[in-house]
Amino acid sequence: MSHSPFLDLKSINAAYRDELIEVCTRVIDSGWYILGEEVASFEKEFSDYCGAEHCIGVANGLDALTIVIRAWKELGLLASGDEIIVPANTYIASILAISENSLTPVLVEPSLETYNINPEHIKEAITSRTRAILPVHLYGRLAEMPAIMAIAKKYDLLVLEDCAQAHGASLNGQKAGNWGDAAGFSFYPGKNLGALGDAGAITTNNTELAKLLRTLSNYGSQQKYKNDYKGVNSRLDELQAAILRVKLRHLNAEISARRHVADSYLNGIQNSLISLPSRPPLKQHVWHLFVIRCQQRELLQKHLAENGIQAMIHYPIPPHHQQAYKEFKEYSFPITEQIHKQILSLPMGPTLSENQVASVIAACNSFNDSD
């Protein structure tokens, strides 16, 4: 039996150990640790990767989203109490970025087919206070951006992409982070492009916005000790930027490895009790997570565990059932609730071996009701 951890970060980073040590040494010896050449170089390399004009490094993915909304408030494009449309089944951070800015998150059901926000339901949720859409490329699959951008254009709404799970996903040659007015990325260690600690970035093609984002994230200051805004301290460290530069060079190879695992699962798992994720055009999905659905989810998770396979749930409680958002507890989102009850994430990562993949497939296929 081949043991399969859900995500083996140690083996992912071990592959680059020598390169990582080399760049860490370079930063240590430079004597410069905040906002220096590593951050500037990473910002250039990552904006090139995404095809976006600007990249601003920040401390984490939540800050990336929060600071964009804050900047739009400073520019007078948003005001407290305005509504932002966001998928009901997202990770809590997408929603926190909205409420943190005293705006109202309007939760919208995803499609069961893609797990991403359903453009049809976006239209129904638009009111006179709606100012923006925050689509999330959940699990690594680019949301239906052509339809979402068409709605945004028609109703004059801003679009903030949550790309925390989708570095490198693309549709019609256009990458995540280069569709909306701005985008937030996370480089949390478990993300597809992961630092060795917290890190994040914003991309945008708007030069005025980029300048303001840079200022807001550095104490609202453009010139040391002169503060133009009540800003925050949310900067990307030199050390993390240097590490991310190494890992960015390997990102496409890692995405290919993830696609290979996904392909094997899609071809190999055949069990009427398990619903597989739909297969989108190749480049649209970077398979941050491989999420299946099963009505007997707890039994399946236990069966996999007995076979040495660690499967996890992303996410066990929908945002509208969280204590933190008790104001939403009367809301009903049947598709979101069904998703949260039935989903299970299989092991996924660039270092899973053929043996591990085969054992996951075998264990899924041997699951039955009487387990």
Ligand SMILES: *Cc1c(COP(=O)(O)O)cnc(C)c1O
């Ligand atoms: C991870 C994640 C975030 C937040 O990123 P952090 O770096 O952990 O702050 C935001 N949105 C989604 C969808 C995420 O998965």
